Amino acid sequence: MTAPADLTPAERRVWQAFPRGEGVDFRESVDDDPAAGGSWGPERTVRAEVLRALLVGGPTSEGDIAGLKLTGARVSGQLNLMYGTVDHPVRMRSCHFEQAPNLYGARLPVLVLSDSVLPGISAGNLRVDGVLRLSCCRVTGPLRLQGAKTSGAVFLNGARLGPPDAPGTPSNPDAPGGPDPEASEEPVLQLNHAEIGTDVWAVGLVAHGQVRLNGATVGGQVNLNDGELYAPPGDTALHAETLSVGTDLHAMRLHAHGRINLSGARIPRQLNLSYARLSNPEGQALRASSCVIGELWLRDAAPIKGAVNLRRSQLDLLHFPPEVWPERVRIDGLSYRTLAPHLPAERRLPLLEREEDGYLPYAYEQLTAAYRTAGDESAARTVQLAKVRRHRRTLPWYARFWGLLQDATVGYGFRPMRAAGWLLLLLCSGAVAFALHHPHALKPAEAPDFNPVVYTLDLLLPIIDFGQEGAFAPRGGYQWLSYLLIVTGWILATTIAAGASRSLSRQ
Incomplete structure (x- = not known):
């Protein structure tokens, strides 16, 4: 393809580098902040229509691997690749996008937008044959990846999603927790019903609005360590119903202001919430009902603010110190084989009094079985005695x-x-x-x-x-x-x- 006649000098550099897969770096220094990209002049501006022409039918060079490798550019207009098939890797780092790219139904070998600033991304049903890398991106609008499929991992580590000056952010700690409700009607991250070949890597993710993973299938692990999720009061911060992962869901040191909803999730190894802070005083802080989980860890977590719902879930190991449990729980039908840390029965029994549905014989039987599995018959007898005493309250006076x-x-x-x-x-x-x-x-x-x-x-x-x-x-x-x-x-x-x-x- 012949280069258009109206290319600017900056665009011509990108056009000439594309056939050889060479990189074009417009940055004046490595510390350039793409958030200031709106003020960048024509020497750093590339029109989205030029990029689209390159990716859909750009020139190639025999013996070279063509690809877009662009750093520190301002992209004017909308990059529209809707339903398009791109045969070349796309790597655009530290770029500033004036409009949200439209990648709905597109197919690419690799997509890298790390460190870029975008007003949103529309990429429902996107197909990526390799990895999708959005590390350290700042996306002020919705990041739509519902139904997306990747053979590799999705990287969101260090990304910041949602309004940049939402209340309750670390830069505005004195403001009320959670973002403006009017700005959070749509989830800021939509990975619902996505199919991820390996991992979702989102260490240090900051999201001001709902993160949606319900119905998603992840071949490896989901890593939300050190993440911060802010939702409006009483709303859901992480919506991951029927999520299925291949190994673990790590959320150590997670700060969640809003409900964590994992109802129906399948996590064969660990759901690790150690050192986490879960807060939703107006409703349920953690809903993990009807789940199948190998190990649920809340070691050294802060006391949960809000209710906990673990009804009908099946666990091999439940590591849940008594001081972490809130005043309201729902544990009807919860089954676990091992309870940690091992404590006297008197430390565990007050939890059973907090059940919102009242007296549940099964909860006492389950706790008894856990103590017998640990070989503590004395504690098992103490639980059984507490069970009949609790049952006595439900009987007539005689x-x-x-x-x-x-x-x-x-x-x-x-x-x-x-x-x-x-x-x-x-x-x-x-x-x-x-x-x-x-x-x-x-x-x-x-x-x-x-x-x-x-x-x-x-x-x-x-x-x-x-x-x-x-x-x-x-x-x-x-x-x-x-x-x-x-x-x-x-x-x-x-x-x-x-x-x-x-x-x-x-x-």
Whole structure:
């Protein structure tokens, strides 16, 4: 193709370098800020229509690999490659785009826009045979990549998305958290239903608006370490329902002002939120319901501000310190094999009281199973005792009275030594009383020698007969004492039998 006659000197440099894949760098210094590109003159300006002509049908040089390699340029007009097929790599670093490029349905081998400033990107259903690199870009409008497919990774590390002066930014820390709601109606990053061949690398991403990954498929990992996500109060900062990743979702030291929604996600290895700060006081701060996750880590995370929803999720390991849990949780149907760090049951039980749906027997059974997996049978019994005590609150008054009696005597069978203590106390009291005042023998000639200890045992044990109870008959107040021992013995025997039955059923 012959070069157009109206090319400017800057455009001619780009046109001549393209067939050989050579780079053109318009920067005056490596510290040039592309945010100031609106003031760059014609010596650094390239029209978008010239770039389009190069990419769609530009000249080639035999023996060379053609490609666009441009640095520090101002791109005037709109780069429109909608539905176009580009056979050459596109690398435009530290450039300033006056209008949002339209790459909808386009196909490219490689697309690099690192360190550039753009008012937005429209690239739905984009196809990239290699990597899509948007590292350290500043995109003030929506970055639309819904339905995009890449065989390589997507790089968004250090990128800043959304309005540049949104409230709550690090440069404006005294402003209210979150961006202007009117500027955040559309997600600032749309990767929903995208198919990424390897990783989504977004370390240090700052997004003022919603990041949308719902329905996306990532072959490797999603890395949001050190990211900052700002959403309007009560809105969603990360919307990743049914996200499927090949390995991990790392979000260590993530600061999220808004809901993290991972409902239905599939993360076979780690969902790592260690050292994270999650805040959405007006609603749910973390929703990870119906998920299948290998390990969920919140080690050394800040106390969560807002509710946590883990209903019906399946985990192998849950590392969730008690001090991180908020006051409102939903854990109905949550299953996990191992709970870390290993703590006394008394530290874990208050969480089960915070369940928004009230008493959930399954939550106690799951915690019991985790302690038994760890070999801590004592903690497992403590959880089971807390379960029946919590259940007692839901019963009518007469059933609660019987439960209180079982709790006080044998701890519902989970405290068997308590029954032995009661029996020993009653035995000693009765033996002392009857030793000081022997009961009258019914048939003195046939009565055995009186033994106060054995006589008290005969009164206390309803089944065993030592021959003392039928041979002697106390009178007055001692007769009432014998009645009390008999009734107490029956109650103890019944509660012990109930506790033993419960213990055997657990075995």
